[in-house]
Amino acid sequence: MSQFTRRSLLVAGTAALTTPRLALAHKVTLPDHFNPTAVQTGRTDWLPGEVHVVPDEFHLFLMGLDGAAIRYGVGVGRKGLYETGVFTVARKAKWPWWRPTQSMIRRDPGKYAKYKNGMKGGPNNPLGARALYLYDDQGRDTYLRIHGTNAPSTIGSAVSNGCARLTNEHVKDLYDRVEIGARVTLHPKVTTA
Template sequence: MAGAAALVPASGAIAHPFVMPERFLPQLVNTRRTDWLPGEIHVTPDDFFLYLMMNDGMAIRYGVGVGRDKLYTPGTFTVNRKAEWPSWRPTNAMIRREPEKYERFADGVPGGPDNPLGARALYLYDDDGHDTYLRIHGTNVPSTIGTAVSNGCARLTNEYVMDLYPRVDIGARVYLYPKTGIA
């Protein structure tokens, strides 16, 4: 099997085919991990994988894109909010860092196919209950899966985040592991 073709919308233009590398397609895997508990999410940034844990060390493994260097934040978080077709506003830090790219979105972008958060979003909070502005979300640019290009979030294709979304409960623990630089 050579991979699955996905269509990349180009803001209303004709979509162009993109072949997702087979290793990034969702797969049921045996992690052999007994310390990763059912319902938890584990993101391994060097491999570009997100694991949704099931019973007996089994997991659904999804390919992801992660935050680029110095913007990726490892840690342990909790899913405290979920949204379908969420609206989006760049953070103030994003606007300061790249005003030419983000200033025009300072008033926000409504949810929909052209929104950078994609079809679904899981909002990650710290242990004190504060929004970290980190998300696990969809993207309409599947070619970013397997890369470190985001402003810190983990992204899946819209198709795969729609598969993940109903499987994750509010209160689920999320582990974003540190980058080791070994891929």
């Protein structure tokens, strides 16, 4: 488990109190609760600098001090593809390269086979403007990402292949606030719908 410095904890705590002004940065109007908002979670067991994805609420929380957080709206993995667990942000990328997994190609070859050799980063790339790469405790890439999307209307729904997605504008803000080594918890779904 990565140790945070005193400075990184203070920065994370301060960052959580500073709400980004991104509500009107994209063309799709999101419900207010999906725009980045400073909130008090009441969760003192969620530590500064950690990221928590709560799939039933379609929210991601970047934690600050004493339960303060920035709450972002997200889209999550569709039924059968959302994976729970605790992970580590092992790397980050701007306008990341993308290649569908073999499972994605098998599930929907008509959609994904043409990208089997990958796709360079850019506005049409499914990972969007930024990506946080989630690794397990053994240092292995899980192929789970927190990333942007060029389909902001999918925020607040379970449509992805397992990753958590934010609007490109919101993921740029999150990317600048999350450090390599940050712990990410993808909480279980409580509802089955």
